[in-house]
Amino acid sequence: MGIILSYLSYLWNGDAGAAAPAIDWDRTDPATGLTARQKKFVTDTWELVKKDIKGNGVELFIRFFERRPDAVPRFRSFVGVPLEELRHSKRLLAHTNSVMYALDSVVASLDDPECLHEMLLKMGENHGRRRVTEQEFLDLKVVLMDLLKDKLDIHLNEEGEEAWSKTIDVAYKGIFEGMKSEVVQ
Ligand code: HEM
Structure with missing residues (x-):
């Protein structure tokens, strides 16, 4: 935790550009609305999440199903399976891996907005066909x-939270666009 906190203070106190003075860390990319500093924060902290990408992916969906038990039937093979059993299910792991590696591609493509947009549209179309809702x-x-x-521990830092929130919003903007084009009313 100490390492993470020191890293965060290093990044946010303005020293992040010390080794590369040419970078304007406060410049906002018009395509994503993220500053260079926010992008670096997101890519660096995602590396920490990736250290346990499988465990974090399963935890994400178990927490999601606790919040939205009504969303479980979107996954036909999970219907009727108790959450504690799902936690150890290879099927859940297979799905959460897809989600986490998709998020990995989103983070990796923040500097390539056209590629990112295409990827998100496709993801949205696929989820629209499955009738997944924006609220989900x-x-x-x-x-x-x-x-x-x-x-x-990014709750210690509002700016870090904002960087992640904006990144997810960027992803959802493209996904929702793809969902709208695909969903049958
Ligand atoms: C950050 C959000 C999400 C990402 C990045 C994501 C990504 C993915 C990816 C990459 C796949 C596999 C490829 C495909 O078939 O499209 C997938 C499948 C799927 N997703 Fe998502 N997803 C997200 C959120 C959701 C939500 C909120 C739901 C429903 C509540 C959902 C339901 C499904 C279902 C039902 C499948 C098919 C699973 C299967 O066939 O086993 N996803 N998702």
Whole structure:
């Protein structure tokens, strides 16, 4: 935890550019609305989440299903399976891996908005076909933010929280666009 806190204070106190003075850390990328500092924070802290990408992915969805038990039937094979059993299910792991690696691609593509947009549209179309709702995504965001705060202690730093919130919003903007084009009313 000490290492994480020192890292956060290093990044936010303005020293992050010390080794690379050419970077304007406060410049906002018009495509994502994120500053260079926010992007660096998100990519660096995601590396910490990735240290236990499987465990964190399963935890994310178990917490999501606790919050939204009505969303479990979206996953046909999970219907009727108790949450504690799901926690150890390879099927849940297979799905959460897909989600976590998709998030990994989102983070990795923050500097390539066109590629990011295409990827998000596709993801939205796939979820629209499954009738996943925007509200389910928004509830997953609440759970994801809580998980990040628990894992990264970013609750100590409002700016870090804002960086992550904005990143998820960027992802959802593209996903929701794709969902709207696909969902049958
Ligand atoms: C950050 C949010 C999310 C990301 C990045 C994400 C990503 C993915 C990916 C990459 C796949 C596999 C590829 C595909 O078939 O599209 C997938 C499958 C799926 N997702 Fe999501 N997803 C998210 C949120 C949700 C939510 C909120 C729900 C429903 C409540 C959901 C339901 C599903 C279902 C039912 C599948 C198919 C699973 C299967 O066939 O076993 N996803 N998701």
